[in-house]
Amino acid sequence: MTARANDIAEKVECFVRDEIIPYERDPRSKVGHGPSDELVYEMRDKASAAGVLTPHILDDGSHLTQRETAIVLIRTGLSPLGPLACNTMSPDEGNMFLLGRIGTPEQKSRFLAPLVAGEARSAFFMTEPAVDGGAGSDPSMLMTECRPEGNQWLINGRKAFITGADGASVGIVMAKSDDGACMFVVDLPDPAIRIERVLDTIDGAMPGGHSVITIDNLRVPADQMLGASGEGFLHAQIRLSPARLSHCMRWLGTCMRAQEIATDYVCRRQAFGKPLIEHEGVGFMLAENKIALKQCELMIDWAASVLDTGSLGTIETSMAKVAVSEQLMRVADNCVQVMGGTGVSGDTIVEQVFREIRAFRIYDGPTEVHKWSLAKKIKRDWRELQSQ
Template identity: 80%
Template structure:
């Protein structure tokens, strides 16, 4: 990716940060922030997005001509959008839409981009990515080769049957990317939502609450999709999944780093103002050292994100690099969020600040887009392969 240059990207990032801090942070007290524990209401999302358009920060990582910022440029923008859990929703940099836009931009045909991508970039619609399947069905989770959902051609259509689980934002989405397996291998299809053949069985109660629509279990019953709505080629679905997931993992790191930075700000202010045992909390080594350790983790996370983004910008798929970033950054952010809660004591586990929610969101982040342990295992296999090549 050529991008626009870091100076211009930082200008965009500054506008995003000002918008999030001045306009979006006050919404954190809005009663529409959680609908039955499953993310902000559609009304609230569209209200915030109207203000983002007016401020010129809607989908800021995608330029008016359709070109995408480089990954390094995207990082400085997405980190700022994540200063509030509502920021990515308002600015349209949130998962799964951000990853779906990236995939469509890379793989979609001109007609598919016009029909499906355009409404996502404008922020008029949300999307869902249907890949993960219920463990009870023996379906695909961290191992996509276990996929049970099937598709087969029928005239000028494909027919899809199966069940999916943990489908983020399925409730309320208008664009879906459905993954299924054919005799040739994995395939992806673009579908308009809602569709009577795609039925939400239930929305799960999960620890996180930032994503509208929550995470759903979905039944797909004889879904008929026109052949021209297959994304890319039949049998190439796993390859396309990596096109999406490598940068998407990194984008999660960017957004939640913004949340960790905000938590550190709140915890620091608390520790500097709150007194105990005759002095400010920050003057107690047990507290001050936690904040110092957080600052180290923040700076290391920034460096890891920048390094991985640079690899992706070279045109390399960067699967190993994104796995390393996912592990290192998600674990660092968990340490930061946990220490912020600890510094703030009872206030830290209450809803009086956003710190408690960021703690919950980061805890979930250590699992989605691949748990830490799966990424470590994948890297260990690569280490073994590289050794074998170097030592035939």
Template identity: 75%
Template sequence: MTEISAHAAAMAAKVEAFVRQTIVPYERDPRRDHHGAPTDELVMEMRALAREAGVLTPHINADGSHLTQRETAAVLIKSGLSPLGPLACNTMAPDEGNMYLIGHVGSPELKERFLAPLVEGRARSAFFMTEPAEWGGAGSDPSMMKTTCRKDGNQWVINGRKTFITGAQGAMVGIVMAASDEDDTRGGACMFLVDLPDEAIRIDEVPNTIDTSMPGGHATLTIENLRVPATQMLGEPGEGFRYAQVRLSPARLSHCMRWLGGCIRAHEIAVDYACRREAFGKTLIDHEGVGFMLAENRILIQQCELMIDWCAGVLDSGSLGTVESSMAKVSVSEALMKIADNCVQVMGGTGVTERTIVEQMFREIRAFRIYDGPTEVHKWSLAKKIKREWKHAQDAKAG
């Protein structure tokens, strides 16, 4: 990994010690909601401990500035050593990405009102973009957005439906994305900051899902005549799709960071198991079939670290990094899936039980391959870029 500042390195070390010593014991805490995610009571208890330890929101400095992406990687990987670590340290999605977006686009007034409670760990947030497939709304293709916003005096009125909105239940801050036909929006989308809960936003369903690490689940909801003051528009009218990319590129990479930390821990557990468990006269790790899986894990972990570091460097250079973050998301999520699968396989029956976090990491990583765009969408997008580059090269030769 690229060298980082002494401050960031020290913070990463503090986060690792805190997660391993203080948060790992909470993994057996029974305070969970209907689909297995930690309750807000548990989250706030852990955050109080993080605040006391000086590791709450460690990727944002006291003056409000963010660590570089490479420095953020060092910290977020350590926070991910437990599924509860990102929640305790306030580095979890969607809050981490929402803090990044508000910090880069929000006015001073909006930062004071909506960003401060998030940075201080006093509130959770939700990002309202994805829409139900049966409604014909936006999913991987945001241009299909059907949620609308229209002006009414000094307010905007929003109507529509959203789905898979992580953390909506129990959130206090929302970023709502809606399409507009108003003249000053140029047919684009707008983003609004809203206080939650709001009676105009009705949660219809919070389904049980394969992952269980995010409080509030992934809700489907209806927005009916939600009135938002014009002063709560995030950024400029019609720039919502561009702001979504401002958020999504680093958010994709942050997912890679956190879940790499989780897979590092799962690998540690699998190694310990394989070095202690005996079968056919020797420890499991001495059987090639097992030892080779753990060797593969070590290789894949190194590859993930290098890919994250490379993409972080691109983002730190000032590039939007959409292509690079897509490549990192595909590469890292697929590698982590193999690591998690190897860990389960090495541990056999124990690997599919709740006795360790290995089983949970397998489920979480499977879901990560869909979060922020499934692998296939990113590959399709990259293939289109390859074709454009080829065409440009052919045109240059012809010219």
């Protein structure tokens, strides 16, 4: 690992542990459907002062490599509030990556710069309501439509589970034209983009929650299209592979913290004449966790190294998403279990970690969808082998 990444990661970890973990007791961390924007921007002011705001993007606008990004984002995840404070959270981290890769200079200046500076939040409008038969795990089912009108595009449709739309200043909207999928970057709020409702969900770490959206005659200037008409799915792949791996990075850090809390608890708590850690049933669960956390770390590093070659890494990040999300679910569950009643209470963040990781198994594609996609790849590889 590079010296610059190690230095950044060390600074981030010190900041999160010293400055952000105390905010976990702040009532603003659990307001409505997620932490309040007041809290987010207060923490970001501290991150900026500490030199760890948007740490994965350097002063010249270049990004750390994916392997470097991993050790930094893992540290931001040591608190559920860490990614919000350091501006490495989803969907902003993925949106910044996408805009940095395909945005025009004008789009970067207008939309990317405020995101990198931590002065704005964003939303990614892709997923659609199941009742409409729209895009979910299968983006090819995209129903939201767009058509050109002079030097503008007119967009109509509905979206669902749009993270952070409530309170966002920048939106990336996916719609389909006669050419295929398209992406547009827009200012928010916009009267043509209406939040029908913010869903009640099991997780609660995302500011603004997850919304159902109606897009009614949204007019977007042609120069706010990302790329060209019909290139939307290509751009989505550029974003989604690194974004799903970033989820793995952040939640690995959070589960590492849950393991720390559970370890402290079982080493202090006495039962049946000795500390809980000395009871084999308890000690073995934390031993399994230690093994799983290392496996997750290595899987992330492997997938990140593939992305760093310039490959889209679709297969590798799918494998990592499945492996890491399933392993971390067991880690979080074990932490709850060894802490007993305390584990299901709000006295520590362990119960929140369990809820967040349960949702993570669905974010950016459920486990079953990734396995199905991998199975298709196995079949294709077999056919190619037979034809040789």
